[in-house]
Amino acid sequence: MQRRRVLPGFGLSLGYVVTYLGLIVLLPLAALAWKASGVGLHQLLQLLSSPRTLAALRLSFGGALVAAVFNAVIGLLVAWVMTRYRFPGRRLLDAFIDLPFALPTAVAGIALTAIYAPNGWLGQWLVPLGIQIAYTPLGVMMAMVFVGFPFVVRTLQPVLEAMDRDVEEAAASLGATRLQTFMRVILPMLMPALLTGFALALARAVGEYGSVIFIAGNIPMHSEIAPLLIVEKLEQVDYAGAAALGVVMLCFSFVLLIVIARLQRWSGRWAERSA
Amino acid sequence: MRKIPFVLGVLATLAVASLQAKEVTLLNVSYDPTRELYRDVNQAFAAQWQTQHGDKLTVEMSNGGSGKQARSVIDGLPADVVTLALAYDIDVLADRKLLASDWQQRLPENASPYTSTIVFLVRKGNPKGIHDWADLIKPGLQVITPNPKTSGGARWNYLAAWGYALTQPGGDDNKARAFVSALYKNVPVLDTGARGSTNTFAQRGIGDVLLAWENEALLVQKQLGKDKFEIVTPSVSILAEPPVAVVDSNADKHGTRAVAEAYLKFLYTPEGQTIAAKNFYRPRSADIAAKFPGQFPTLKTFTVNEVFGDWRKAQTRFFNDGGEFDRLNQSR
Amino acid sequence: MKATPRVSRPVSWPRLLLHILLILIVVCFMGVFLLLPLATVFVEALRSGVHAFMQAIAQREALSSMRLTLFVAAIAVPLNLIFGVAAAWAMTRFEFRGKALLGTFIDLPFSVSPVISGLLYVLLFGAQGWFGPWLDQHGVRIIFAVPSLVLVTIFITLPFVARELIPLMQAQGSDEEEAARVLGASAWQMFFRVTLPNIRWALLYGVLLCKARAMGEFGAVSVVSGHIRGLTTTMPREVEMRYNEYDYVGAFAVASLLALLALLTLAVKTLLEWRYGDQIAQHTPAGH
Numbered sequence: 001m002q003r004r005r006v007l008p009g010f011g012l013s014l015g016y017v018v019t020y021l022g023l024i025v026l027l028p029l030a031a032l033a034w035k036a037s038g039v040g041l042h043q044l045l046q047l048l049s050s051p052r053t054l055a056a057l058r059l060s061f062g063g064a065l066v067a068a069v070f071n072a073v074i075g076l077l078v079a080w081v082m083t084r085y086r087f088p089g090r091r092l093l094d095a096f097i098d099l100p101f102a103l104p105t106a107v108a109g110i111a112l113t114a115i116y117a118p119n120g121w122l123g124q125w126l127v128p129l130g131i132q133i134a135y136t137p138l139g140v141m142m143a144m145v146f147v148g149f150p151f152v153v154r155t156l157q158p159v160l161e162a163m164d165r166d167v168e169e170a171a172a173s174l175g176a177t178r179l180q181t182f183m184r185v186i187l188p189m190l191m192p193a194l195l196t197g198f199a200l201a202l203a204r205a206v207g208e209y210g211s212v213i214f215i216a217g218n219i220p221m222h223s224e225i226a227p228l229l230i231v232e233k234l235e236q237v238d239y240a241g242a243a244a245l246g247v248v249m250l251c252f253s254f255v256l257l258i259v260i261a262r263l264q265r266w267s268g269r270w271a272e273r274s275a
Numbered sequence: 276m277r278k279i280p281f282v283l284g285v286l287a288t289l290a291v292a293s294l295q296a297k298e299v300t301l302l303n304v305s306y307d308p309t310r311e312l313y314r315d316v317n318q319a320f321a322a323q324w325q326t327q328h329g330d331k332l333t334v335e336m337s338n339g340g341s342g343k344q345a346r347s348v349i350d351g352l353p354a355d356v357v358t359l360a361l362a363y364d365i366d367v368l369a370d371r372k373l374l375a376s377d378w379q380q381r382l383p384e385n386a387s388p389y390t391s392t393i394v395f396l397v398r399k400g401n402p403k404g405i406h407d408w409a410d411l412i413k414p415g416l417q418v419i420t421p422n423p424k425t426s427g428g429a430r431w432n433y434l435a436a437w438g439y440a441l442t443q444p445g446g447d448d449n450k451a452r453a454f455v456s457a458l459y460k461n462v463p464v465l466d467t468g469a470r471g472s473t474n475t476f477a478q479r480g481i482g483d484v485l486l487a488w489e490n491e492a493l494l495v496q497k498q499l500g501k502d503k504f505e506i507v508t509p510s511v512s513i514l515a516e517p518p519v520a521v522v523d524s525n526a527d528k529h530g531t532r533a534v535a536e537a538y539l540k541f542l543y544t545p546e547g548q549t550i551a552a553k554n555f556y557r558p559r560s561a562d563i564a565a566k567f568p569g570q571f572p573t574l575k576t577f578t579v580n581e582v583f584g585d586w587r588k589a590q591t592r593f594f595n596d597g598g599e600f601d602r603l604n605q606s607r
Numbered sequence: 608m609k610a611t612p613r614v615s616r617p618v619s620w621p622r623l624l625l626h627i628l629l630i631l632i633v634v635c636f637m638g639v640f641l642l643l644p645l646a647t648v649f650v651e652a653l654r655s656g657v658h659a660f661m662q663a664i665a666q667r668e669a670l671s672s673m674r675l676t677l678f679v680a681a682i683a684v685p686l687n688l689i690f691g692v693a694a695a696w697a698m699t700r701f702e703f704r705g706k707a708l709l710g711t712f713i714d715l716p717f718s719v720s721p722v723i724s725g726l727l728y729v730l731l732f733g734a735q736g737w738f739g740p741w742l743d744q745h746g747v748r749i750i751f752a753v754p755s756l757v758l759v760t761i762f763i764t765l766p767f768v769a770r771e772l773i774p775l776m777q778a779q780g781s782d783e784e785e786a787a788r789v790l791g792a793s794a795w796q797m798f799f800r801v802t803l804p805n806i807r808w809a810l811l812y813g814v815l816l817c818k819a820r821a822m823g824e825f826g827a828v829s830v831v832s833g834h835i836r837g838l839t840t841t842m843p844r845e846v847e848m849r850y851n852e853y854d855y856v857g858a859f860a861v862a863s864l865l866a867l868l869a870l871l872t873l874a875v876k877t878l879l880e881w882r883y884g885d886q887i888a889q890h891t892p893a894g895h
Contacts, residue, residue: 008797009696009697014701018709021713025716028762085626094873098819099866100641102865102870103644103648103866104823104847104865106847114478114479118480120479121647134479135463149640154771203714207722214471219462221604236595239726241596242726250719254711339829351733351743352833470850498853
């Protein structure tokens with residue numbers, strides 16, 4: 001603790017962060033919560049227990065979870081290959097990683113639908129094989145993978161780049177196999193960043209609307225996402241109902257984020273111990 | 276020194292000119308498919324207004340989904356006039372005292388200067404042989420229509436189908452419910468907006484028939500090719516009446532009431548009616564309609580008020596939470 | 608192409624095969640998931656030739672939407688940059704109560720559905736909202752005008768820089784900064800000479816992401832924009848409008864411009880990396 005005091009700026013940085021967060025994030029969320037409180041408990045329970053709401057929440061959260069796990073695996077691989085290997089076209093490929101952020105979500109949705117629709121570039125080959133992607137839950141997940149992908153790669157890359165190769169070399173020279181080095185040395189060090197990326201990809205996918213809506217099909221009970229239910233509430237000028245659904249989704253995400261933050265601290269400590 | 280009177284003279288002239296020729300701005304908040312229509316209307320009306328009053332008029336447009344646009348006006352979008360897809364969206368504005376509740380009586384023809392109806396767009400040659408509403412519930416047929424919960428146009432489609440079943444011999448609510456339910460079982464994709472559905476049908480190649488406003492179907496034919504799609508007009512359909520109104524509180528605040536009212540009345544003039552017809556909306560004036568032979572085939576139509584009371588009742592009964600549309604989805 | 612210095616170790620055949628396999632997987636994945644959608648955008652944009660493309664983007668509405676999008680990003684990104692650095696500093700250099708909670712709050716904007724994040728500001732500044740009536744009386748327009756576009760964009764992109772910096776600064780530790788302080792550096796000297804050089808690449812990543820997302824966001828911005836064409840229409844909304852007007856070439860032309868803008872910043876980043884590649888290698892911190 002004594003050591004920490006050497007560093008300046010605690011009051012300034014924390015004060016600034018808390019004020020900024022308060023104005024930009026907490027105040028608006030307070031307005032949302034206040035609006036949501038206009039919905040009675042009974043009405044809320046009725047809303048939440050309706051099979052249609054449940055199905056939509058299941059698709060949004062379940063789909064996002066699958067997409068985030070997929071993104072964590074493939075994102076780790078991509079980040080690894082991008083930072084450790086040299087091959088022609090690497091920088092070009094690296095530049096494309098941020099594409100899902102840069103493309104407007106609606107454009108991404110339209111482009112993905114154009115590719116996977118039965119008359120699309122890939123759809124015309126996949127649909128005859130019985131693999132229907134556009135307008136099914138699979139399509140929803142596809143769009144979710146797309147919007148979440150950069151999070152994992154971009155949180156891992158700086159850490160991988162900064163990571164000391166001496167550790168790996170030392171482990172290797174001590175006779176560890178490649179796999180052992182990866183599992184025992186590298187993965188624990190990457191874990192906090194990987195979990196951050198995973199959490200962000202998950203959180204982003206849960207709420208995503210613009211790109212998912214085009215490819216989802218939006219059939220109730222089957223391919224309808226939770227944000228669409230919110231839009232439907234808004235369409236009836238039912239702000240309280242929309243806010244309530246929004247708060248419910250937010251609470252779910254909040255709990256998920258807290259769990260992941262816990263995991264992160266735990267894995268961070270574990271990495272420190274093992275290093 | 277002799278220049279001073281000259282300069283004063285110039286300034287005085289400029290001042291008088293600027294007093295006479297004001298710059299007036301009007302904001303028209305509309306729904307998505309009216310952009311082409313109002314681009315023409317705005318041009319014509321601005322020219323007329325300038326010759327009559329000397330003021331330079333700019334009409335700004337905001338286009339979006341009808342319900343969303345109504346909500347934006349509630350939340351403070353400073354619309355002088357609204358031109359939306361259905362009366363309920365203006366009723367919610369009246370509920371919040373943004374305009375008088377008798378708005379629909381302030382202009383002729385239920386405040387709808389132009390109308391349309393719901394028709395079928397099918398692929399060239401009509402391969403599935405679709406001729407009337409009854410053909411839409413054939414098993415295996417794919418019907419494309421947007422989600423009535425999010426799209427105003429889709430609500431007209433829904434009510435058209437319900438009204439058709441009701442007006443058939445022996446038709447009652449139960450039969451209508453069964454018909455609509457069977458129809459929506461054939462819908463593979465519910466887009467959130469009417470244009471989204473058109474894109475799904477035309478671009479993605481999904482579905483055998485698209486339920487669309489007549490003006491939209493004609494526009495699709497014009498834009499995407501007559502050789503690809505055919506319009507099928509059913510025996511009976513709904514008379515879609517997209518309403519217009521001046522938003523009292525905003526127009527008074529901006530001091531634009533006179534020009535806003537003149538703008539909407541212009542829609543009823545022969546010139547306004549001709550522009551509507553050119554943009555594929557059915558004009559109210561029979562004389563103007565007669566100048567577009569073949570564009571608007573005759574069919575039996577019914578209005579929302581005739582069959583469902585009014586838009587408020589229709590909205591509550593069919594589209595609000597727990598309404599007919601929700602119940603239809605629970606049984607699927 | 609300059610490779611960063613690596614300890615050379617003889618590469619065995621099986622490992623080389625593994626490298627090639629991994630690279631192939633990555634290339635295939637990115638080809639299908641990222642490049643294909645991008646290719647679709649450009650193919651559609653150029654479907655009717657270069658002339659039609661140029662015509663589509665030279666329209667007044669396209670240009671004004673481009674100006675607006677860049678203007679909004681130019682305000683939102685620097686604000687979030689400062690916030691991100693401050694947040695990362697507080698989060699990684701000090702222990703305090705409620706730190707985990709603060710971290711979660713920083714991430715929160717990502718988990719708010721775009722549909723809701725637009726609504727948030729409507730509830731605050733809309734005519735029926737908390738501050739709406741007061742603002743209206745004083746003639747201040749926030750909602751359905753540029754200020755609300757900026758606010759929503761800040762909200763959506765708020766976590767990016769902080770999230771990029773926190774794991775890195777955690778991994779780096781504070782040894783170098785403490786040493787600088789002990790050696791007599793002032794607070795700002797320490798920040799500009801030690802901290803900033805150490806984090807600049809992550810900072811750059813964060814800013815690029817922030818900027819890309821700020822330009823591409825559609826759903827939330829569309830709630831508060833009012834869609835007045837030529838005034839409050841951003842590029843993503845312009846794309847949607849054109850698509851809905853069956854002007855596919857125009858829609859994809861504007862979309863491809865957005866993609867190009869993003870790729871341009873990435874090209875700058877790549878150039879910087881290539882130019883200063885040696886320095887990056889030097890600045891990888893010593894082990895802890």
